[in-house]
Amino acid sequence: MVARNTISRRQALRTGAGLAAIAAIGAPSILHAQTRTLKITTWGGKWGEVMKGTVLPAFEKEFKCTVSADQAFPFVPKLQASPKNDPIYDVLHTNSNEQWNSFTEGLVMEKITAKEVPNVADVYPWAASDKIVGVAIFTSAIGLGFRTDKGLTKPTSWKDLADPKLAGARGGYIIPVNSLGQCHLMMLGKVYGKGLTDLDAAYKALEALKPIKLVDFTGQMEKMLLSGEVSMGVIHDSGVYRYEGPNMQPVDFASPSEGVMALEQVLNVTPGSKVKDLAFGYIDYMLRPDVQKMLAEAVWYSPANKKVKLDAKYDEKLLTTPAKVATLIQPDWKWYNARKEDIDARVTKILKG
Amino acid sequence: MTGGTRPSPIAWLVAPAALLFVLFFVVPFGVMAMMSFYSGNPVTNPNAFATTRHYERFIFDTAGIFHDALWSTLRIGLVTTVVALLIGYPLAHWMARMQSRLGHALVLMAVIAPMLTGIVVRTFAWMTILQDKGVINTLLIQWGLIEKPLPLMYNEFGTVVALVHIYVPFMVLTLTGVIGRIDERLEQAARSLGAGRFRAFVEVTLPLSLPGILAGSLLVFALSISAYVTPSLMGGTNVLTLPMLIAQQVGTSFNPNFAGALGVILLLVSLVIVVAYNRILARLSGEQGMA
Numbered sequence: 001m002v003a004r005n006t007i008s009r010r011q012a013l014r015t016g017a018g019l020a021a022i023a024a025i026g027a028p029s030i031l032h033a034q035t036r037t038l039k040i041t042t043w044g045g046k047w048g049e050v051m052k053g054t055v056l057p058a059f060e061k062e063f064k065c066t067v068s069a070d071q072a073f074p075f076v077p078k079l080q081a082s083p084k085n086d087p088i089y090d091v092l093h094t095n096s097n098e099q100w101n102s103f104t105e106g107l108v109m110e111k112i113t114a115k116e117v118p119n120v121a122d123v124y125p126w127a128a129s130d131k132i133v134g135v136a137i138f139t140s141a142i143g144l145g146f147r148t149d150k151g152l153t154k155p156t157s158w159k160d161l162a163d164p165k166l167a168g169a170r171g172g173y174i175i176p177v178n179s180l181g182q183c184h185l186m187m188l189g190k191v192y193g194k195g196l197t198d199l200d201a202a203y204k205a206l207e208a209l210k211p212i213k214l215v216d217f218t219g220q221m222e223k224m225l226l227s228g229e230v231s232m233g234v235i236h237d238s239g240v241y242r243y244e245g246p247n248m249q250p251v252d253f254a255s256p257s258e259g260v261m262a263l264e265q266v267l268n269v270t271p272g273s274k275v276k277d278l279a280f281g282y283i284d285y286m287l288r289p290d291v292q293k294m295l296a297e298a299v300w301y302s303p304a305n306k307k308v309k310l311d312a313k314y315d316e317k318l319l320t321t322p323a324k325v326a327t328l329i330q331p332d333w334k335w336y337n338a339r340k341e342d343i344d345a346r347v348t349k350i351l352k353g
Numbered sequence: 354m355t356g357g358t359r360p361s362p363i364a365w366l367v368a369p370a371a372l373l374f375v376l377f378f379v380v381p382f383g384v385m386a387m388m389s390f391y392s393g394n395p396v397t398n399p400n401a402f403a404t405t406r407h408y409e410r411f412i413f414d415t416a417g418i419f420h421d422a423l424w425s426t427l428r429i430g431l432v433t434t435v436v437a438l439l440i441g442y443p444l445a446h447w448m449a450r451m452q453s454r455l456g457h458a459l460v461l462m463a464v465i466a467p468m469l470t471g472i473v474v475r476t477f478a479w480m481t482i483l484q485d486k487g488v489i490n491t492l493l494i495q496w497g498l499i500e501k502p503l504p505l506m507y508n509e510f511g512t513v514v515a516l517v518h519i520y521v522p523f524m525v526l527t528l529t530g531v532i533g534r535i536d537e538r539l540e541q542a543a544r545s546l547g548a549g550r551f552r553a554f555v556e557v558t559l560p561l562s563l564p565g566i567l568a569g570s571l572l573v574f575a576l577s578i579s580a581y582v583t584p585s586l587m588g589g590t591n592v593l594t595l596p597m598l599i600a601q602q603v604g605t606s607f608n609p610n611f612a613g614a615l616g617v618i619l620l621l622v623s624l625v626i627v628v629a630y631n632r633i634l635a636r637l638s639g640e641q642g643m644a
Contacts, residue, residue, distance in 0.1 A: 073604070074603070074604040074605070076607050077603050080394065080397070080607060080609065081394070081609075082397075083397060084397050101607050105398070105607070106398075177601060177604070214590050216585075216591065229502060307440060341416070341608075344606065345416030345418050346602070348416060348418050348590075348593060349417060351590045352591055352593065
């Protein structure tokens with residue numbers, strides 16, 4: 001006699017629910033085992049377009065992973081709030097001052113070497129100097145942007161910004177919140193005093209720049225220059241050079257003789273990252289000559305990799321030779337950050353009213 | 354024998370709001386207050402220690418900007434509230450006494466319409482009106498009435514103008530409901546007993562509308578002192594409020610502990626002002642514990 005092996009509706013539902021539960025619990029780990037996710041920070045604007053449209057899809061394809069890119073500021077407070085052993089980011093992309101803050105709090109590694117990232121062997125010394133934590137992948141030069149239709153002669157010195165003719169028509173930054181403003185303050189110490197750390201001379205020179213129009217972001221400075229709201233202002237070279245060709249505007253960039261300050265784009269890995277190999281792989285990828293060329297020419301950034309050959313019009317203006325790179329001055333952000341609270345209070349009082 | 358007392362149905366209805374309040378105010382505020390008494394984040398940093406240094410830093414204010422920022426915040430909040438009340442009360446009174454339903458609906462739409470636009474957009478609109486090359490200064494210069502642009506922006510004046518525009522609807526909507534519930538016959542009775550329109554308003558309508566004035570003022574005051582976007586854009590470097598300092602501490606100084614202390618101080622000072630305001634109005638209206 002053969003027993004009839006029937007399944008009741010209740011049994012079928014129970015079995016189905018059990019399988020669904022197993023699938024729900026098991027599926028993410030199975031998927032995770034197949035496709036890993038790299039969590040990074042990155043900029044928006046034109047940079048973000050190129051990253052999301054070309055660079056990241058190619059990286060995902062080659063490394064068989066997915067990249068979760070956060071473009072919403074501020075990055076460091078989010079990293080601060082996440083557990084160190086399971087950080088919100090695997091790779092932190094910020095300017096150098098924020099990397100130093102993050103390093104001080106143990107949120108990122110100190111150095112990225114050629115051992116972890118082979119392409120570091122090919123970078124200019126500035127990109128892995130003692131002024132950098134992590135590794136810099138690009139830099140801009142902070143100098144003076146100016147209108148070419150206002151009868152101004154091309155500035156040759158940082159002192160040209162103090163020309164009385166520019167009263168109310170010169171532009172700077174709200175120093176506590178902007179690293180270009182912080183660089184400018186240090187440069188004032190060098191130009192009017194004993195060096196980048198001569199804060200007393202810098203404060204005095206800052207006072208003398210009033211009336212000055214101040215903004216939070218470089219994008220606002222670009223708009224003020226383009227609209228003619230200011231005739232001369234502190235800005236990085238890429239913020240001016242990108243308005244070339246069909247976007248041509250009556251603005252130009254000048255590198256003062258005292259030197260230009262470096263605005264580095266720095267990548268670093270979080271010590272608690274669960275996908276460190278992928279994180280190092282990403283930094284190595286970003287330092288590849290072809291990727292460097294693509295991004296440098298898209299946003300007018302000077303590449304860190306010495307082997308990059310840019311097209312002539314970019315090569316002419318960007319820092320692509322040892323001689324040009326020698327004009328870069330790298331601020332000591334460790335020194336600055338240790339005094340930031342006092343500096344913020346002092347410049348706030350100077351610039352208020 | 355019956356079991357324990359059952360919660361009333363009202364308690365169940367209130368529960369979601371209470372849960373929301375606990376989850377999104379009490380817990381975050383508790384965390385912020387706790388953080389303000391630590392040197393770092395005690396969850397992620399094992400070396401963080403308990404300290405009162407953030408409060409000492411504010412109290413002793415060696416930097417010379419924190420007390421100014423607090424005073425500036427409260428001054429902007431108070432002036433915005435008073436101006437919003439002066440503009441909002443007549444409008445609310447007019448709306449509440451309006452006989453025409455269509456007219457009431459149209460005015461209501463006009464009051465609510467600006468709220469359908471984002472605060473950033475409205476602030477930028479004020480910037481195009483008040484800046485040096487804005488509508489007002491350009492017209493005045495073109496008409497030969499002034500030679501140099503008037504300082505309408507990048508100061509407390511411009512900040513208050515924009516804040517009043519943004520928060521007047523909150524005042525009007527709060528007052529309209531309260532004034533609308535005041536029995537008009539009371540005012541008519543006062544007038545039939547010989548009071549003039551003004552005296553009837555001052556002695557009858559105004560005292561009865563005090564709960565609305567209190568609620569509307571508290572709402573506008575709370576929104577004004579916690580505003581960040583508008584003071585940042587309209588005030589430039591000449592206006593520094595506590596919310597701006599808090600954002601600066603979190604976003605660029607990476608010091609959430611001091612930001613937490615500033616948040617606690619702002620809340621405490623505001624509570625003192627609110628309680629004092631409540632008591633003064635309660636005394637004026639002869640009632641106790643109006644709010």
